[in-house]
Amino acid sequence: MNTKFAIPCAIVIASAGLLGSPAAAAPPSTISGAIFTSDVSGVPVNLNIYEAKEDVYLNGGPGINAPDGAAGLPDGTYSFQVTDPSGKVLLSTDAVVCRQFTVVGGVIEDVVDVGGCEHATGADGEDGGATVQLFPYNNTPNNGGVYKVWVSPTNLLDCSAPGNKQCFVPRYSKVDNYKVRSDIIVEIDVRFWKNGVAMDGYAAEWTDTNGASNIKFSEWNPSVLAFHEAHFEATEEGRHSIKVSDQPGCDITAVELPDGSYGKLRGNTSTVSFDVAPAGPGADVTYFVDVSCR
Known part of the structure; x- marks a missing residue:
């Protein structure tokens, strides 16, 4: 040391x-x-x-x-x-x-x-x-x-x-x-799509219920159950936000929220917010955010 x-x-x-x-x-x-x-x-x-x-x-x-x-x-x-x-x-x-x-x-x-x-x-x-x-x-x-x-x-x-x-x-x-010691799955997964193909290596920024943040990247890694997704695992009950921006190879055209609605684009960035519900006993819940690129 x-x-x-x-x-x-x-x-x-x-x-x-x-x-x-x-x-x-x-x-x-x-x-x-x-x-x-x-x-x-x-x-x-x-x-x-x-x-x-x-x-x-x-x-x-x-x-x-x-x-x-x-x-x-x-x-x-x-x-x-x-x-x-x-x-x-x-x-x-x-x-x-x-x-x-x-x-x-x-x-x-x-x-x-x-x-x-x-x-x-x-x-x-x-x-x-x-x-x-x-x-x-x-x-x-x-x-x-x-x-x-x-x-x-x-x-x-x-x-x-x-x-x-x-x-x-x-x-x-x-x-x-x-x-x-808990196998309850409550997660937010962000996927980046271009011409119908899910893309890896793209950044999504998560802001939690406290206003703190972290960044994950979309990846194909079945060993950790990541299937072309940026994973935010074990997300708690409450309001969360996901921010995505234009990146090389991805000019954002739309961001779809888990409920099927669409977030607003402000220039080359979109920040969407939604609620994560309380996890029920044995429930596995994934909140998908889908980003369309051109």
Whole structure:
């Protein structure tokens, strides 16, 4: 493990707000890049369903099947937390100072050395970076076994910001949902179509019920049940949004919502919003968003 950022635990344990001290420069409007969860090896797990809480690792970057040039997180130091899907219940049990890592070249370089409470890591065989174990954290109160991991630049944590979740500000956070010991499937799948053919490697941005976001890419990967789709798994009850924009090889002509209606195009971008209903016992529900390209 690298030891570049030694910070005494007591400094931040005494005041979580210290991690969120305002940066000297004006903060960005949002954070670019993406995150996802995987096992220790960096391999995505089928439908984000894990056998045990200890099996879940954080992975930086846009994912194994993202197109060349897709952006990971910007370089810097980040903090993470695990909550229930609403973000209201903090499940991480250690101090936030223990939950930090660095990103270099768009991939996770290492955890921050804080004197022994930092999290375990693994080696990502796909991008050469590190994976970071999310454990320890408590069981989720969610009946569907859903957890939400948050990642935010450490210097943008702000315990006084409106709508913050344990000092994590949604607009500055990347999130991903996952499940432990639950096979209930509630997901949003975005498909990109051109001349009747589903296309891979196209980005869709999801904004969750808290206003936090993440980016996934359409892919053909049957091992994780991705069939030319950008997968957003374990989505919670409430209002969600999907944003798509023109990309090379796809000039958007229409965006169809799950209910069959169509979203508005504003220039080369469309943002559609819809409600995810409560998951019934044993119910598998997929909300499709279909993007037509020319």
